[in-house]
Amino acid sequence: MKKLIPILTLLICAEARSVEVAHEFDRKEEVACHKEIQDLGCVDSADEEILDCVERQKAKLSPTCQSIHLVKSQK
Amino acid sequence: MLKKIRANTFVATTVLAPVTYASVPTLALTWDTNVNTVSMTSSQEAKIQRAEEKIKAVVASSTFRSRVLNHTYRGVKKFVDNNGLTNSQIYYKILYAAEKLQPSKNNTMDMGIKTYYENSNTVGWTSTGSTYINMNTKFLNNYTSTNVTRNMMHEWLHKLGFSHAVSYSTSRDYSVPYGIGRIMEELAANY
Numbered sequence: 001m002k003k004l005i006p007i008l009t010l011l012i013c014a015e016a017r018s019v020e021v022a023h024e025f026d027r028k029e030e031v032a033c034h035k036e037i038q039d040l041g042c043v044d045s046a047d048e049e050i051l052d053c054v055e056r057q058k059a060k061l062s063p064t065c066q067s068i069h070l071v072k073s074q075k
Numbered sequence: 076m077l078k079k080i081r082a083n084t085f086v087a088t089t090v091l092a093p094v095t096y097a098s099v100p101t102l103a104l105t106w107d108t109n110v111n112t113v114s115m116t117s118s119q120e121a122k123i124q125r126a127e128e129k130i131k132a133v134v135a136s137s138t139f140r141s142r143v144l145n146h147t148y149r150g151v152k153k154f155v156d157n158n159g160l161t162n163s164q165i166y167y168k169i170l171y172a173a174e175k176l177q178p179s180k181n182n183t184m185d186m187g188i189k190t191y192y193e194n195s196n197t198v199g200w201t202s203t204g205s206t207y208i209n210m211n212t213k214f215l216n217n218y219t220s221t222n223v224t225r226n227m228m229h230e231w232l233h234k235l236g237f238s239h240a241v242s243y244s245t246s247r248d249y250s251v252p253y254g255i256g257r258i259m260e261e262l263a264a265n266y
Contacts, residue, residue, distance in 0.1 A: 019204035022233050022252075024226060025243075026196040027213065034243040049242035068196055072241050 025068055034064035081172060099137050102170040102182055106134045110227075111187040119212070123188060125220035126227055129263040130184070133224070140166060142258045148249040155249040156239050174234040176206050186231050190215060201230045208234075224263040229256035 037043055040060060042053035044062075054069055061069065108127040112120055135138050143166045148155055152162055158170065171180040187207035194213060201208040209228035215223065232252040239250035247253055 003120065004114055019202055020233075021200060021202045021236065023200040024198045024229055030243045035104045040098065043244075045242065048240065048244040064196060067136065071195075071197060074225075 010036075022070055023072075029064055030068060033061070033068050036061055036065050089124075092261065099135065099140050100167075100170060100221055102167075103135050104174065105138065105149075106131060106182055106184075108184040109186075110184065110201050113189045113207075114188065115190055119190065119215060122215070122218070122220050122223055126223040126263075129220060129224050129266045130228060130259065132266045133262045134169070135258055135265075139192065139258065139262055142262070143169070143255065146254055146258075148246070154254050156237065157251060158237060161170045165255075168235055169232075169255070172235075174206070174231075175203065175236050177232065182228075184231055186227070186234060188227075199226055199230060201233050201235075203233065206245070220259060221263045225256045225260035228259040232256070 034043070034049065037054055039047050040054070040057050042050045042057065044050055051069075051073060055073060058066055059071055104232045108131060110121055110123060110127055115123065144162045145152060146154055154162065154165060156254055157165060170182065172183050172185070173180045174185055177185045185206065189207050189209050190212050191209055195211070197211055198214045199208060199210040208227070210226065214226075218226070229252045234257060237251035239252050240247045248257070
């Protein structure tokens with residue numbers, strides 16, 4: 001039994017780590033926020049947001065965009 | 076008169092000119108929903124039920140089949156974040172409806188819906204560790220049943236194991252939850 005405890009712990013941890021939370025944001029606001037992030041130069045060539053870059057400049061974002069970024073950065 | 080010529084394919088037989096009807100698999104016609112709602116007002120409940128009816132009608136349609144099978148990203152018939160599946164495999168995954176947490180292929184959208192209120196821009200959220208999805212009443216109360224079909228389909232596709240990038244990008248719109256959610260909303264507007 002004692003030998004099984006580390007294995008069970010590992011399995012439980014792995015299961016907990018595999019749980020993902022997905023948010024759906026209001027599209028209109030999210031697209032507008034993406035534009036703000038793009039204007040900050042925090043979007044790569046694949047049109048994907050660079051979260052570290054946004055984090056450094058988040059004070060420049062509108063309150064709505066800041067709240068969207070906050071949820072994303074907590075993931 | 077419809078004559079079955081092979082599994083799930085029907086051809087209209089008339090004396091003058093045979094007409095071929097776009098076919099859908101039997102699984103599309105028998106596809107069902109089993110949605111459990113928690114603490115909803117009668118108006119919210121009615122909206123969800125109407126959305127369920129629309130989703131069933133859309134899934135049963137040959138247009139939905141065609142839109143999923145022909146979904147294209149950058150000139151290639153595929154979805155982004157497709158878990159290695161072809162469009163056809165994704166279509167059948169929807170029809171089999173085996174959720175990660177309720178893995179029997181029961182041909183039924185099994186899902187619970189809880190509501191919450193938050194003055195934010197989050198329409199809803201779900202966790203892969205739960206059979207429930209969470210809808211923000213700030214949006215639910217203003218949505219039509221057609222809008223709700225998009226959100227329900229989007230969140231349920233997460234239950235099937237599909238994911239998407241956290242942040243918005245043009246490519247994310249072509250992921251399975253966003254792409255099929257959008258198709259659902261467009262087609263649900265016809266019902």
